[in-house]
Amino acid sequence: MHSVRATPGEGPLFAQVQALIIQRMVDGIWTPGERLPSEFALAEEFNVSQGTVRKAFDALVHENLLIRHQGRGTFIAAHSAKRELYRFFHLVSKDGVTPPPQTSRLISFERRKCSAEESRRLKISKSAHVVNIQRVRSMNKAPVIIENIVVPDALITGLGEDNEIPNELYQLYEQSYGVTIHKAIEHLHARATTRSEACHLSLIEGAPLLEIDRLAFTLDGTPVEWRVSRCDTSAHSYLSELF
Amino acid sequence: MHSVRATPGEGPLFAQVQALIIQRMVDGIWTPGERLPSEFALAEEFNVSQGTVRKAFDALVHENLLIRHQGRGTFIAAHSAKRELYRFFHLVSKDGVTPPPQTSRLISFERRKCSAEESRRLKISKSAHVVNIQRVRSMNKAPVIIENIVVPDALITGLGEDNEIPNELYQLYEQSYGVTIHKAIEHLHARATTRSEACHLSLIEGAPLLEIDRLAFTLDGTPVEWRVSRCDTSAHSYLSELF
């Protein structure tokens, strides 16, 4: 009963089904929060067995792209504040309880032409414009993080200084601009606090800061956010679990 | 055809099969590198279907506990140098190519009574003895990491200063002492270089260092190694991929 495929491809059938589902997500046919047709319905559409669709679904769940609910259905994963923090925020307090950043204070917001480095990192044209947000995030009422965020202007057209900018930006990108962050790569370094950072974080110039240099990508592999966070780790730590 | 279980338990059959397999690993019945009975053989032994064993195997593969080879069989995962570095060593060079630490120079090696903090971290008796290794690890011929490693003496009895201590300790623990590291939890901080560290790492006292505070566990959840590494991140970074 091997199927005729919508897009001829190679590899096992379950991988082709997987690719087709991802393609519909990338094309915006299925959007975050939307419920998918049932396994049986898709099996019929793709002319494969229900078990084959099951295997494709399982793989996509594992990649945080789908969420399954027994009795309800299968949904395109959407960012919620809680889920965003769990996946993309690894700073924890010493006592092991992770309070989400409670507040963030905007330092600056500007739209401008990108720099050469921003062009390179975000793979945009040298003449493209970006939105540049700088903010301080506090935990337990103390400033802990100062971060610089750069996003191509074309992706979040309309976001202005007047908008309330939430702590959890990925939910905002997704809900208001249809940009869904799927994965991020972070490089961590120990750096010395600059005078400006010292001022914002109530630290002594030269004190050690943990720098998190992050590139965030959408599902099709496009880098859409470059974020550099500098964190005071005297009362917090960056948690990494290795398996 | 639901089975009678070797150890009565709750939950789905595949989870019980999984638990049984893990128990045999913890008990040392199956050891790293060993090939397991086939899916069909275990299905017969546990009186479940081959698909149920398949599902348990798949979960264990996902947890890095088993390795499958088409046509050859299923094996208890074993540490190799390469695999150990990939899982438990996230320091990468700026150019993105990860050279493994080429050399490590032993600074000190001692067997002694544990400190209160070591007792707490490693969950051992206050009167227990530990092996304490301090070493400098170099990458591209430059010292990059100074680390302090503490392991309960009872687990690696016989390891002495005279032994050649390899870069990849987990392979040594596993092959020579039957101690298999399954998972590690790391907390990262930015710290200032002490005078002693500065000397070993060719840095200026006070320069920022990335501190990796790691607790490593065996399969049954026992902490067996406390390792604190302080890394010079001027030419390297700690890589973290978030999904």
Next chain:
DNA sequence: TCCTAATATTCTTATATAAGAGTTATATGA
């Protein structure tokens, strides 16, 4: 004794069916 072909083993992919468990929708009666 060595090489090659055949056979056996085992994982991987794929199909099919069915019951359990959770959720949602619909119908019926008050």
Next chain:
DNA sequence: TCATATAACTCTTATATAAGAATATTAGGA
């Protein structure tokens, strides 16, 4: 109109069988 019971939908678990692909073993011939 609202509440409750029933039916339908959908995921989850479990069974079964078979062919494809990769690897290992064995047998036979040179």
